[in-house]
Amino acid sequence: MLQVSQRGLAMPLSPYRRLTPFADAAKQRGVKVFHLNIGQPDIETPPTMLAAVQQADIRVLEYSPTAGYPSYRRKLADYYRNVGISVTADDILVTAGGSEAIFFALMSCLNPDDELIVPEPFYGAYTAFSVATGVRIVPVTSYLSEGFALPPIEEFEQRITSRTKALLLCTPNNPTGYVYSRAELEQLKDLCVRHDLYLLSDEAYREFCYDGDYVSAMHLEGADDHIVVLDTISKRYSACGARIGAFVTKNKALQQAAFKFAQMRVSPPGLAQLLAEAASELPLNYFDVTKAEYQARRDLMVRRLRAMPGVECPVPGGAFYVMARLPVDSCETFCQWLLDSFTYDNQTVMLSPASGFYATPGLGKQEVRMAYVLNCDDLDVALTCLEQALAVYPGREVPVAEVAFA
Amino acid sequence: MLQVSQRGLAMPLSPYRRLTPFADAAKQRGVKVFHLNIGQPDIETPPTMLAAVQQADIRVLEYSPTAGYPSYRRKLADYYRNVGISVTADDILVTAGGSEAIFFALMSCLNPDDELIVPEPFYGAYTAFSVATGVRIVPVTSYLSEGFALPPIEEFEQRITSRTKALLLCTPNNPTGYVYSRAELEQLKDLCVRHDLYLLSDEAYREFCYDGDYVSAMHLEGADDHIVVLDTISKRYSACGARIGAFVTKNKALQQAAFKFAQMRVSPPGLAQLLAEAASELPLNYFDVTKAEYQARRDLMVRRLRAMPGVECPVPGGAFYVMARLPVDSCETFCQWLLDSFTYDNQTVMLSPASGFYATPGLGKQEVRMAYVLNCDDLDVALTCLEQALAVYPGREVPVAEVAFA
Structure with missing residues (x-):
């Protein structure tokens, strides 16, 4: 049957x-x-971003390059530098939404049956990505009574096995809204360095921090090869339907692996990259x-x-x-x-x-x-x-x- | 390390x-x-299709529904009926290019280490999809000296094992340009029915047949549950950069599985669906x-x-x-x-x-x-x-x- x-x-x-x-x-x-x-x-959605698509002069809507248009990647690198993340266009792979960045990260960092530690509660689609990629999610519970702060680092350490390959966090967090502090992120980074783990940081909500400074995983020092930022313009510019995200890492071997997964689908969405690129023209405020x-x-x-x-x-x-x-x-x-x-x-x-x-x-x-x-x-x-x-x-x-x- | x-x-x-x-x-x-x-x-790319995006009145570029906009799916069903493929909007899942349709098909039909029979030479990305999904491609060689016609059906039959789950073909073929005849497709269909295999048909080049009628896998009768058409607007309307394709099957269980993989990435590209939908307004010639x-x-x-x-x-x-x-x-x-x-x-x-x-x-x-x-x-x-x-x-x-x- x-x-x-x-x-x-x-x-x-x-x-x-x-x-x-x-x-x-x-x-x-x-x-x-x-x-x-x-x-x-x-x-x-900023009208100037939509206008960039609507006024574009397109004769043939061709495949974009696999990693995204170079001009967009350069402007995205500028954006990152403005938020204190020091990367170049070469460190950026443009993806079909943050979703594809998550997919590329799990595919490139983990094999089937490898373990991924994630503080729970977490974004529901992570479960779907883990099933699709054959990766096992190992949760570490955070609690409402503690405002969903990072659980003690020992809780993470105890769950590390020979199959643990990466740790995935989301800051500011979906679903909790919690923003990890620099001290918490430093603890996680040290743990990843100590145990040879990747630190995958989903930063879809970067712009929306209300009570203090935002810390990106890429603000941390001394762990460039460990850190991957998974990003998207969906929430930042209220452009969820565009399906434009990014897989960002300075780890060249990992970037190369992700690029090969990206080649499989030829290119990210074309029209929406024009929209994303126009974000660089938005007023500073x-x-x-x-x-x-x-x-x-x-x-x-x-x-x-x-x-x-x-x-x-x-x-x-x-x-x-x-x-x-x-x-x-x-x-x-x-x-x-x-x-x-x-x-x-x-x-x-x-x-x-x-x-x-x-x-x-x-x-x-x-x-x-x-x-x-x-x-x-x-x-x-x-x-x-x-x-x-x-x-x-x-x-x-x-x-x-x-x-x-x- | x-x-x-x-x-x-x-x-x-x-x-x-x-x-x-x-x-x-x-x-x-x-x-x-x-x-x-x-x-x-x-x-x-037809200017009227580009104009549909460029003239759209969009305030918030929202996620589209996971399966694609209902209006587009209905028009796509009309297009299919015009080419003799009798499906409804419910049989269609809109994908990010033909690539994503291939991915959903392999994920939904096969488990890791399952076997997929493919006539070779074949589209190079199939290899990438097989590695990414853990599926094993079992090739059946077609020959230039025979114009890349379908190899004898016995060649396929001999390669079927307990792990064989599906057969993937591409018609008209990339890279050979060969167009499978109705008789060849009937043979493949019978084989799939006899051995409980899925017949995955990549029909990206459907419109480009020069020496006679085109036969879709969905023109075949009595095997609705076996057949999945993997489609894209990329070549049809010279719109490769749009990244709009479709996963089409009347097999409800399979459609449901593909839908869950689709939910993982929330929605297909939004702007490009407007472009694709406008294809219905193109002149008949x-x-x-x-x-x-x-x-x-x-x-x-x-x-x-x-x-x-x-x-x-x-x-x-x-x-x-x-x-x-x-x-x-x-x-x-x-x-x-x-x-x-x-x-x-x-x-x-x-x-x-x-x-x-x-x-x-x-x-x-x-x-x-x-x-x-x-x-x-x-x-x-x-x-x-x-x-x-x-x-x-x-x-x-x-x-x-x-x-x-x-």
Whole structure:
């Protein structure tokens, strides 16, 4: 009998996917659904970037070079230098989104059955990439009660085996919003140097740090061969649909391996590279404006959540996510109930249950991730929906006090 | 010590890559190099397709749906129905070029160490995809002396083992230009049904058949669950840089598996889908014009090649490639010599040595692939260069007559 491959069967479905039909059904019933479940920014894509594509004079839309247009790679190197990351165009491979950079990193650094240490909770697609590449994710749990700070470095060290090849972190973090400190990153770097591990740093949310300076893995010294930055323009310029990212490393052997995986797909998207290149023309205060907007939303969201009985949430220092513990038995059940059984003023809210962000079974059951990708007015209404919902939700066996401080 | 993964080391470098520095050096010396080595069409991308992107009103360049925009998938289904392929939008997953469709097919149909039977010579990137996915390619050799027709079906049958999961063919073929007949495809289909194999059909060059009707794997009956069409707009609309392709199958379990691999990278390129969608507005005779142009080039190329002493070449029925056997000891050496030691009227020509298209070591040593992606005038000059080069090339130990009829 014809069979789908084992890896095809093992691939996870995105956690959002299960809830989508319930959201669709709610909309069909005329209910307004506020989407706090996805990391799709509502901020306008800079019109000058779109104009760069729209005004380009193209006769034949040819393959771009495998590593991306040289002019774009040079401008991207300039951008990196502006944020204190000292690289040249040769250190950059342009990818189809941050996703392809993650894929190239796992393929180039690890063999099937090799181990990749990742602090959990983590971006759900990492699980999919690990299944696709045959790599085993070894999680180290970080805790909401500690604001999702880096777990003690001994926790990482204890999990290193002869199969451990790399450590993957995301800073500012999706889903927690946590921004790793320089001291934390130095600890991780030292660990990687000590044990010959790659340090893969997903920095998709670099521009969005609200409470202090941002530290890139590439700001660390003495470990150039260990460090790979996985990047994307998706969140930075609100251009998720462009599918332009980058695989950045000074390790020449690794860059060469990634290049060979890149040759397989010939070239990254062509039109979108023109858009990405035009980012170099943005005014210097571009990020100040978007950052101020996100920060206002974060502050509103944290303030509202903390005012809800039994809700616990740390203040996330970056990205545009808040993780919160809710006073319910199961956020999976609660999130579905929000869509199929609750409305407030004919409105409701869609959240991401956090269990999909944990590799350890059972963790995150009472947590949700919320993306602040709506303007403050809409966000305020969405949070009122949540507050009203929590006040009447029946699925709660554990007393609020115990949940909140568990 | 830090090491690149074994698969990263095992990945092949594109065969063009080795010759590129010699071409660059020739250009630096002021030599005009005619590129017959790559499948990058020179035909204009339809301006109306580019205009669709350029006139689009985009505020936020959002992720598109994972499977592609529904409107594009519906129009693509219409296109398929027009070419006699009866599918619906649900049977289509939009991919980042044909490359990603190949990747999804290997990942969804085969496990590591499973076997994939492929007639050789074949598109060089298949080797890269097999290394990346851990799949073993089992080649069945087709021969220039037979015009690269399908080898006897028994040759395929003999290679089937308990690990064989799929058969991959490309029609019209890259690199041979051969167009498989309905009878050949029926044989392959029967074989796949008899042995529970998938039939993966790379149809990137569907529109370019010069000597009769084109038959798609999806024109075959009674094997819907076995057949996957791997497609792309790259060659069809001269839009290689768009990176838009499609994974097409009526096998629901397989489509679901491919969808999960697609979720991993969130969405296919967004802007380029607008361009692809606008293909539905092209005049009905669009392909007649491009096809007539390619056919004139093919006829010119075959006529000129056959007039060169010792050169043997079949008439390719489709795509835009000609495979020829040259009266030289090693085409690898000859192609480099063309770039570093030969000029005619301060011009030379870059060709693809064919050994990179064979999996069996030693095959294709005296063959080259030439892409007719230049206008007839340039093509004529390029072929004169080749003719002059062959007349003076010293690297020939075997008498011409023996080579030509070996």
